[in-house]
Amino acid sequence: MSDKLNKHGLSRNIPEQVKREVRQQCGFGCVICGTAIAQYEHYEPDFAEATEHLAKGITLLCGACHDKVTRGFWSKQKVSEASKSPICIKRGHAIDAFDISFQHPLIRIGPATWINTSTILDVMGQTVLRIDPPEADGCPYRVSGVFSDDQTGNALVIDANEWKASASLWDVEVEGKTVTIRRKPRDIILRLVADPGKGITISKINLSYNGARLYGSDQTFSAEAPDGSKITLAAYTAEGCKTAISINQTSVIVGCCCNWGCTFPYEQAVREAESLGLSLIPSAPRRFLGI
Numbered sequence: 001m002s003d004k005l006n007k008h009g010l011s012r013n014i015p016e017q018v019k020r021e022v023r024q025q026c027g028f029g030c031v032i033c034g035t036a037i038a039q040y041e042h043y044e045p046d047f048a049e050a051t052e053h054l055a056k057g058i059t060l061l062c063g064a065c066h067d068k069v070t071r072g073f074w075s076k077q078k079v080s081e082a083s084k085s086p087i088c089i090k091r092g093h094a095i096d097a098f099d100i101s102f103q104h105p106l107i108r109i110g111p112a113t114w115i116n117t118s119t120i121l122d123v124m125g126q127t128v129l130r131i132d133p134p135e136a137d138g139c140p141y142r143v144s145g146v147f148s149d150d151q152t153g154n155a156l157v158i159d160a161n162e163w164k165a166s167a168s169l170w171d172v173e174v175e176g177k178t179v180t181i182r183r184k185p186r187d188i189i190l191r192l193v194a195d196p197g198k199g200i201t202i203s204k205i206n207l208s209y210n211g212a213r214l215y216g217s218d219q220t221f222s223a224e225a226p227d228g229s230k231i232t233l234a235a236y237t238a239e240g241c242k243t244a245i246s247i248n249q250t251s252v253i254v255g256c257c258c259n260w261g262c263t264f265p266y267e268q269a270v271r272e273a274e275s276l277g278l279s280l281i282p283s284a285p286r287r288f289l290g291i
């Protein structure tokens with residue numbers, strides 16, 4: 001964003017705390033259509049007349065809605081009315097879509113990568129993330145799932161590449177290709193990075209669901225069952241698994257029922273894990289290795 005000043009000497013840079021207040025009051029999306037990828041817009045007063053950045057005078061508009069207002073096709077009154085009753089608050093979520101390709105998408109969770117794998121995360125009987133084949137020729141693969149947390153409920157729901165973030169969350173921030181969901185200040189529960197046409201990366205996760213936990217970042221990723229069984233992954237690549245990670249009451253299974261065998265460099269991963277002071281304890285090693 002340009003830091004050009006207006007006639008009152010106000011910079012275009014809106015303080016982070018004010019931006020978050022705006023996101024919260026708008027339900028994390030465009031106040032008119034509900035699109036999650038949106039811009040901050042001064043509307044009461046316009047930026048040219050503003051003397052300070054106040055959340056109550058700033059709203060969220062997506063590129064398309066903003067353009068219609070700028071062209072004068074839609075009135076500023078429409079923006080003002082929508083800002084008083086944002087559509088995301090009314091319907092309970094902001095919405096947007098991933099660009100998934102005609103090739104089987106590649107999913108990364110922290111340092112682990114899954115190729116040609118249909119179910120990515122299965123936790124306590126709920127499919128957290130899965131990939132379905134295209135509905136028809138010329139259509140993309142379909143990523144679907146539900147990221148739930150015992151405290152926040154359904155934080156992010158993905159239905160055939162379309163994602164919905166709950167308007168009741170504390171914060172949902174979309175910056176560039178990254179969606180970050182926070183449970184409270186400095187408490188990120190999910191950070192997804194879109195890799196358009198290729199796949200999705202979960203670069204941060206910290207979710208508890210029915211006694212199971214998923215947590216990690218770019219360096220490590222851990223999956224923990226309610227009884228304490230745990231797998232921590234450092235470097236990992238697997239291909240052709242039926243299910244990448246499955247957690248039930250008493251076990252965590254990684255890379256089960258491989259069709260073509262995993263390419264997981266097990267000894268290398270153990271060395272890397274040890275060098276980081278981490279454990280890498282597959283609960284079902286033979287399945288884990290796809291042997």
Ligand SMILES: [Zn+2]
Binds near residue numbers: 065
């Ligand atoms: Zn819009």
